[in-house]
Amino acid sequence: MDEKPTGPTETRTIEFTDPLATARLGMTLSGLEFLRGMADGTVPPPPIAVLMNMDIESVEEGRVSFGGTPDPSHYNPIGMVHGGFAATMLDTVCGCAVHSTLPAGKAYTSIEIKVSYLRPLQAGTRLVATGVVTKPGSRVAFAEATLAGMDGTLVATASSSLLVFDPRT
Amino acid sequence: MDEKPTGPTETRTIEFTDPLATARLGMTLSGLEFLRGMADGTVPPPPIAVLMNMDIESVEEGRVSFGGTPDPSHYNPIGMVHGGFAATMLDTVCGCAVHSTLPAGKAYTSIEIKVSYLRPLQAGTRLVATGVVTKPGSRVAFAEATLAGMDGTLVATASSSLLVFDPRT
Amino acid sequence: MDEKPTGPTETRTIEFTDPLATARLGMTLSGLEFLRGMADGTVPPPPIAVLMNMDIESVEEGRVSFGGTPDPSHYNPIGMVHGGFAATMLDTVCGCAVHSTLPAGKAYTSIEIKVSYLRPLQAGTRLVATGVVTKPGSRVAFAEATLAGMDGTLVATASSSLLVFDPRT
Amino acid sequence: MDEKPTGPTETRTIEFTDPLATARLGMTLSGLEFLRGMADGTVPPPPIAVLMNMDIESVEEGRVSFGGTPDPSHYNPIGMVHGGFAATMLDTVCGCAVHSTLPAGKAYTSIEIKVSYLRPLQAGTRLVATGVVTKPGSRVAFAEATLAGMDGTLVATASSSLLVFDPRT
Numbered sequence: 235m236d237e238k239p240t241g242p243t244e245t246r247t248i249e250f251t252d253p254l255a256t257a258r259l260g261m262t263l264s265g266l267e268f269l270r271g272m273a274d275g276t277v278p279p280p281p282i283a284v285l286m287n288m289d290i291e292s293v294e295e296g297r298v299s300f301g302g303t304p305d306p307s308h309y310n311p312i313g314m315v316h317g318g319f320a321a322t323m324l325d326t327v328c329g330c331a332v333h334s335t336l337p338a339g340k341a342y343t344s345i346e347i348k349v350s351y352l353r354p355l356q357a358g359t360r361l362v363a364t365g366v367v368t369k370p371g372s373r374v375a376f377a378e379a380t381l382a383g384m385d386g387t388l389v390a391t392a393s394s395s396l397l398v399f400d401p402r403t
Numbered sequence: 404m405d406e407k408p409t410g411p412t413e414t415r416t417i418e419f420t421d422p423l424a425t426a427r428l429g430m431t432l433s434g435l436e437f438l439r440g441m442a443d444g445t446v447p448p449p450p451i452a453v454l455m456n457m458d459i460e461s462v463e464e465g466r467v468s469f470g471g472t473p474d475p476s477h478y479n480p481i482g483m484v485h486g487g488f489a490a491t492m493l494d495t496v497c498g499c500a501v502h503s504t505l506p507a508g509k510a511y512t513s514i515e516i517k518v519s520y521l522r523p524l525q526a527g528t529r530l531v532a533t534g535v536v537t538k539p540g541s542r543v544a545f546a547e548a549t550l551a552g553m554d555g556t557l558v559a560t561a562s563s564s565l566l567v568f569d570p571r572t
Numbered sequence: 573m574d575e576k577p578t579g580p581t582e583t584r585t586i587e588f589t590d591p592l593a594t595a596r597l598g599m600t601l602s603g604l605e606f607l608r609g610m611a612d613g614t615v616p617p618p619p620i621a622v623l624m625n626m627d628i629e630s631v632e633e634g635r636v637s638f639g640g641t642p643d644p645s646h647y648n649p650i651g652m653v654h655g656g657f658a659a660t661m662l663d664t665v666c667g668c669a670v671h672s673t674l675p676a677g678k679a680y681t682s683i684e685i686k687v688s689y690l691r692p693l694q695a696g697t698r699l700v701a702t703g704v705v706t707k708p709g710s711r712v713a714f715a716e717a718t719l720a721g722m723d724g725t726l727v728a729t730a731s732s733s734l735l736v737f738d739p740r741t
Numbered sequence: 742m743d744e745k746p747t748g749p750t751e752t753r754t755i756e757f758t759d760p761l762a763t764a765r766l767g768m769t770l771s772g773l774e775f776l777r778g779m780a781d782g783t784v785p786p787p788p789i790a791v792l793m794n795m796d797i798e799s800v801e802e803g804r805v806s807f808g809g810t811p812d813p814s815h816y817n818p819i820g821m822v823h824g825g826f827a828a829t830m831l832d833t834v835c836g837c838a839v840h841s842t843l844p845a846g847k848a849y850t851s852i853e854i855k856v857s858y859l860r861p862l863q864a865g866t867r868l869v870a871t872g873v874v875t876k877p878g879s880r881v882a883f884a885e886a887t888l889a890g891m892d893g894t895l896v897a898t899a900s901s902s903l904l905v906f907d908p909r910t
Contacts, residue, residue, distance in 0.1 A: 241420050241421030241422075241423070241424030241425060241447070242420070242421050242424075243418050243419065243420050243421075244418070244419060244420075244421070245416055245417065245418045245419075246416070246417050246419075247414055247415070247416040247417075248414065248415050248416075248476060249412050249413070249414045250412065250413055250414075250415075250475070250476060251410045251411070251412050251413075252410030252411050252412075252413070252475070253410075253475060253478030253479070253480070253482060254410070254478075254482050255410030255411075256410060256480055256482075257480065257481050257482025258482070260480060260481060260482075268480070272480065277480075278410070279480075280478055280479050280480040280485070281475060281476045281477065281478045282476075282477055282478060282479055282485040282487060282488075283480075284476070285454065285476055285477065286487070306419070306421070306422060306450060307417060307419060307450045307451075307453070307454055308450065308451055308454065309422030309423075309449055309450045309451060310422070310449050310451055310495070310498070311422070311425055311426065311429060311437070311441065311446075311448075311449040311452075312426050312429060312498075312502075312510065312511070312512075313422060313423050313425075313426025313427075313429075314426075314512070316449070316451040316491060316494070316495070317490075317491075317494045317498075317513045317516065318451060318455070318487055318490055318491025318492075318494050318495070319451075321486075321487055321490035321491065321494065321516070321518070322485060322486075322487025322490065322491070323487075325485070325486045325487050325490065326479070326485070326487070329479070329481075329486075333481075341481065342481070343481075343483070343520070343523065344486045344520050345519070345520060345683060345712055345733045346517060346518060346519040346520060346684065346731075346733050347486065347490070347517070347518055348515060348516070348517035348518075348686060348855045348900060349490070349515060349516055349517075349518075350514070350515040350875075350883050350900055350902060351512070351513050351514060351515060352875065352876040352883055353876070354512065368857075368859065368895060368898060369859040369860070369895060373711070373735060373737070374683055374712075374735055376857050376859055376898070378898065388875060388876065391875060391883070391885065391900060393684075393855060393857055393898060393900055395683045395684050395733060395857060397711060397712055399711070514852060514881055514902045515853065515900075515902050517686045517731060517855060519706075519714050519731055519733060521706065521707040521714055522707070537688075537690065537726060537729060538690040538691070538726060542880070542904060542906065543852055543881075543904055545688050545690055545729070547729065557706060557707065560706060560714070560716065560731060562686060562688055562729060562731055562853075564688060564852045564853050564902060566880060566881055568880070579758045579759030579760075579761070579762030579763060579785070580758070580759050580762075581756050581757065581758050581759075582756070582757060582758075582759070583754055583755065583756045583757075584754070584755050584757075585752055585753070585754040585755075586752065586753050586754075586814060587750050587751070587752045588750065588751060588752075588753075588813070588814060589748050589749070589750050589751075590748030590749050590750075590751070590813070591748075591813060591816030591817070591818070591820060592748070592816075592820050593748030593749075594748060594818055594820075595818065595819050595820030596820075598818060598819060598820075606818070610818065615818075616748070617818075618816055618817050618818040618823070619813060619814045619815065619816045620814075620815055620816060620817055620823040620825060620826075621818075622814070623792065623814055623815065624825070644757070644759070644760060644788060645755060645757060645788045645789075645791070645792055646788065646789055646792065647760030647761075647787055647788045647789060648760070648787050648789055648833070648836070649760070649763055649764065649767060649775070649779065649784075649786075649787040649790075650764050650767060650836075650840075650848065650849070650850075651760060651761050651763075651764025651765070651767075652850070654787070654789040654829060654832070654833070655828075655829075655832045655836075655851045655854065656789060656793070656825055656828055656829025656830075656832050656833070657789075659824075659825055659828040659829065659832065659854070659856070660823060660824075660825025660828065660829070661825075663823070663824045663825050663828065664817070664823070664825070667817070667819075667824075671819075679819065680819070681819075681821070681858070681861065682824045682858050683857070683858060684855060684856060684857040684858060685824065685828070685855070685856055686853060686854070686855040686856075687828070687853060687854055687855075687856075688852070688853040689850070689851050689852060689853060692850065
């Protein structure tokens, strides 16, 4: 690798389950059943959770927490964990918080998210993201989320709006 | 893997260069030199670029484009590419567009980003993210970005504000 | 007014037309007809336009511009035009840009807006806000907007998502 | 007024104190002193507060609440209170929450704000906006805010980042 003069290389291997099979299973369950299945291991984690070292901490209706730990594979070119790591965790918990309020057969998708980066992130620091539904809805739902260290220090916050729809129409 | 009943597993291995060595090199170069080095292969890509299958398309002062292609490892639990993929690409080009305006020794960090998800993403679709500085600044800079398919169809947009600072003070 | 020791007082009087009557008229027209009526004076301006000294500059399908001039009544306590002035102009043109794409009988409402404040505003400076639909939609539409001085200098930008719905369902 | 055929007109007159005199006074006080002066009537309210029928409810370090009541002059053309009303209240309490953490001589300005519109607003409904600093800072501070009815029902939320600076440099 002549073109990479500045440092040693590392490799990382991830293993994940076919996400489309998981999604088909998901459409037969309520959001709460689906997420609780993911928490207890009967539903496989989505690939993005593996990529970002995320796991479910807790699930209740309208409130979902994921843990996650950035590693060197998440770094940006200026020596910090890329903002995409926090954005992915925060988008995940906003989406799952809304999902936890939906019956089987209802679908959702993120309309937008804003992420505020309060403090820089280091590899190896376990973080907890918690998403809360601020307003459920049959067409649009709103959620907000925090990302904090294990001592409670806020590192990022987010707000998101999500479209709720019937995928058969 | 008894706990993953719903589909076959896949593996993905990535290889990346020590990001802190790259970041130290970066502080000796102007943003434009650093990004052009990344484009011509003399500066290694950051790990996040490898993780998200991103590569630099073009670099000019105040305007940077990256290409990227989501794959199955970027999927969320509802059968779509996770919004974190688009957020990471858009955050990257907003940050790099601001970086391209900075002299050697100046640093930047994202204050916040808002991402609008206009259309869903599929694995295997090559995308181009372009970030443009809407206002440079010695303390705060603003950038906006688009993410589009190769036919120009917009799939996401973003706006971001970034702090510009001297890391020695 | 004993409790206001620091400076002379000014008064401002505004006159506006009953907004609910205007809104009822609006539901019988396409968005483009309604906005063109407002531009040519056959539909009265909404009160907020009077409050913010706004007037329509141009209307086409998916793209609407308003002019506006802040005055001393729009100041915040730290000696600048309040950010709410720019936010109101930008929200207006995002909403009207989406409205201009809707047939009679369809309604819209803002889901959210993000406003970036690039430069401070002074009273007496004529500004033009232009909103453009980045993606129309039957359920969610997206718009982006700029606010600029008459010489084209950007003073603020915004992105917004809007819900499109049938008010009879 | 031949060009306003659809409804009766109303007038509204506001009276406000020279905002630049108030701002000069403000620079000699800490943020907390300035805001408490506004709450107890020894500092005049800014014009925007008069325009939006706002008054201070409470001030403590890092947390500020304003009350406000929209009236017909705040209506948009589609028969609802314009989103700019909520945006102005939310921007105000985010800014004042950060101001309440600053010593005399320090200045701040909003970098950006995102406002989520959870429910529509009606004229005549008293609302309370509360802004809280989520992270103070010597260069950038972050604040979040809620807007709620007197029964606590959330009608809008916001997040904002603000630049903190020394106006003499």
